[in-house]
Amino acid sequence: MTEDVENIETEQADENSIPKNRVQFLSFTLGDEEYGVDILCVQEIRSWEPVSRIPNVPSYEKGVVNLRGAIVPIVDLRDRFGLGHLAYTPLTVVVVLQTKTESDQSRVMGVVVDSVSDVIDVDKKTIQDAPNFGTKVSTEFINGLASVKERMVMLLDVNKLLRLESLGIEDEN
């Protein structure tokens, strides 16, 4: 009996501490691959709309849009990860991500993905480190791998994705 009670208690404690060892990700697809971003970084999900092109930037930086008065850059993740181009349709999805920079200012960026699939609940312990594929495939944005219902989801590091922009300047200079 006493054991049972203890079990119940621990279960309850587990429930309360969900944020501690479980994280939620928004998963989306790019071609056949499935990626996930920390759901706390997702500001909103929009459909694709024409952007204003920015001259002389890498092709994956599609341009900027007006998001309720803020100028927000749009990055094509397919292009970014070298997955080939897919024509934009009204069903193409833009995930608007948000993060804080070191100077505590929030930065917003939209990423173009094929489709949003699910919100997944992942136990932190089960997240595997990103495998090293050598130099051929860039894994710098991948934080880890999680498997959900036999599918592998690559978890992206949003901060790195967004910081990419500032690195771009140094590269160009």
Place this chain on the structure above:
Amino acid sequence: MSIDMAQFHQVFFEESFEGLEIMESGLLNLDMGDVDEEAINTIFRAAHSIKGGSGTFGFSAVSDFTHVMETLLDEMRDGRRKVTQVAVDVLLGSVDCLNGMLTAIQNEDEVDDNKVNSYKKELEIELNGEQAEQPSAEISVAETAEPVINGQGWKIAFSPHLDMLKTGNDPVRMFRELSELGDLTVTVDFQGIPSFYDLNPEECHLSWALEIVGTCTLEEITEIFDWVEDDCDFAIQSLLDVADEIDTNESEQKTEVETAVKQDPATLSPSSTPATTPAKAKSEKESTKSKGSSSIRVDTGKIDTLINMVGELVITQSMLSLVGEHFELNRLDQLKNGLSQLERHTRELQESVMKIRMLPISFVFSRFPRLVHDLSTKLDKKIELVLVGENTEVDKTVVELLSDPLVHLVRNSLDHGVEMPADRVAAGKPETGTITLEAYHRGGNIVIEVKDDGKGLNKETLRTKAIEKGLISEDTVLTDKQTYELIFMAGFSTAAELSDISGRGVGMDVVRRNIQSLGGNIEIISELGKGTTIAINLPLTLAILDGQSIAVGDERFIIPLGAIVESINITEDLINRVAGKGETFRLRDEYLPIIRMHSIFNVQTAQAKKLTEGLVVVVDGQGMRCGLFVDDLLGQQQVVIKSLEANYRKVEGVSGATILGDGSVALILDIPGLVRLSNQ
């Protein structure tokens, strides 16, 4: 009961600096011969509120210092002391000192004690010199003190202003309340009572020294005085603190009226700061630091307008949604009306929001009377400063960035422009020179003029000097305007010798650069022997720009209207190709490089590929002219500048972005950046 005092610090500093400005301008305007009582009152009040505030927040150094100033001013106010130039100068010095102290405290730096003490000493010398003449007024009797029980208790010096009774406050009632807190000893000082003839029974001429023994807290006492705070001088001191100062030889109790005890205010109030607060203030220092960065005081009128406008907007919105709910074609008129109303309200709303950022130019101008006063004394010149249009409003950023260039221009006028009194008389001009600072609106711009009636710029001297310095060659032909503009060139100084007033490193070239970086320009009009006018032309705000939208393919760009010289269709015979690389075209007698927008920005959809098919917009970027080759000009419009860098990064050739009427984003071109880009 711990209120976060730090949140009020910013307000206190703002008010104090405002108070300092009032004191300064008041002091400068004091006429020695005929002193305006109200003017002194104003100065006194400003000093008083600084003292009060600093006491409240535990800045004891400031309140002590201000107290001495206040005492001096008080005597002037009562006519007990003559207003002398010396006294005014000492007070002016003290204002500076206070300013320094407050700035130091605000920035959490160390206060320069030596400086403070020397000013304080000066003030005290000024003060005591006077007091020595009327020693009779000083009957300093040792404090009446209840034997201290466990060291608990407070000593209060309470001197109501003359008009306190008129506000309905009755000291007796307050004392009754106080007596509930502990054992109360009341000692009245009726020294201030005038002769029976002059006595106005509605005025309060008494002051009191109170002592309360008991376990009450400071808050409890101040609460009682809350209502009269503005109508009296009062100071509280813990008996613990004064215990060692007091001879406990006299102990009288519960007498309503005592022997006359004239309390020298100078000895009592400096200790008015409760010893508890400084520590508290210190612990909250960190939180103030971030808050101190940027704030703006807005006229409540402006906010009211804004609230009104939002109200209107909400009404229009609900009206529109009503129309939309059951829309039939016969309600089209209603819809159109609603939309035009919406448009009007939105525009008004935008204008009033913009107005919030607007500050009167007097924020900059107000520092000049002092500057002119000090400099003219130093230079032995007689100068009158005239300020015109101080209420002209301009964007906060512009105001902040404008003050340094203006100081430089005014210094220049003082030093080089206006002549010595003797020279002026010899030239048949009034002995006193005039410098006018004028601000007014012209179109979407604000114009600020610094005008003097001095000797004017000598074209010949300028020319000779420029040749001497190798800035121009001897056969260069210059128009008047170009000649005057020589003074903006780096390394050019018209002063025969450098003084510490001008020639301090900030040259006119820096002034011009600053003004240009604000999107403005600077112009000189001068007449030899009559004077010089320097006019600064600035955009009203940095957030809105007059732009020309252009089309390149299916992309839209905005060119700042100020950068555009003209737009032309060019013909083949005007075009020259330079070694297969660059292209130039002839505009009258000038050859200008052509920047093809479609190739520099890689626009695939551009329609005009041949130079004769499109348009060339001649632009001026930091003195360099060039022609931008575009498909078409679309229209002029005011655009709101948005930062690209907030979420993205800097893009070469682009200074920002804006949102067009259809919600899409257009880039604002940065002409100097484009020129750099095309040179790569």
